[in-house]
Amino acid sequence: MAYVPQDLLDRITALEREVRELRGRAQIRPAMNQILHGDTVIGEGGRLLVQDPDGDAIFETGQSPAGDWSVTMRRDTGAPAIGVGANTYPGDSAVNQMVRIFNRAGDVIVMDDYYADGYLGRPYVPVPVTPGVDVTSSTERTTHIGILHVQHRVVHATTSVYAPAGTTISMRYQLQLSGGVLAYEQIGNTFTVVGGAAGQELTNTQRIPIDRAHSERCRLMVRATRTAGSGTGTVFPFGLWGVNTATPEEA
Structure with missing residues (x-):
């Protein structure tokens, strides 16, 4: 027999x-519930989905079917x-990248403006005004005044006038006007009510874009x-509200 050192x-x-140890370790499934170092990258049209047992995506992020990159959190319903x-919302443009918060019925209760960048869309914000005021002079007077803290790009104004x-x-x-000076410009259209033989009260509603910074x-x-x-006529502001734009022209 040959000599073997x-x-x-x-x-x-x-x-x-060592081979036996390596073979055993290869059979051990590594932990998949932690990322301790480095980034997890999802790109090129991929999405991360967290689903409930029914298959509903409770959390998802990545490229949406519209082509933008979105983030959505859903209830278990x-x-x-x-x-x-x-x-987030059917029919959205991928360009606008709106932020929205929904109530349990699926209605939008908080959002930024779809067309006017930098403005609030919802909730609507009221402009405080005083009750109805009589008009008894041919000299124009201020019947109501409110301080507007601009949040929206549009004022939705409803006013009733009795003649x-x-x-x-x-x-x-x-x-x-901007700059804090006590000078003013007309916004919206003038509304006129003719009393006729018996008098009448009419209501006017206008959507008025305002060119003021947020x-x-x-x-x-x-x-x-x-x-x-x-x-003696009377002017009743029923509601002055800041609201979201409805068309690109209002922005």
């Missing part, structure tokens, strides 16, 4: 032991709760005058 046998024994991007028999009442809206503080006034007759 003892140290060579020891080396072979050690190698066999599948109804959206919070979302950024077109994947008694034989009397005509006109009203309009004015907004303080968070700017300015005065919004209702101005009215009696343009014909001698009766």
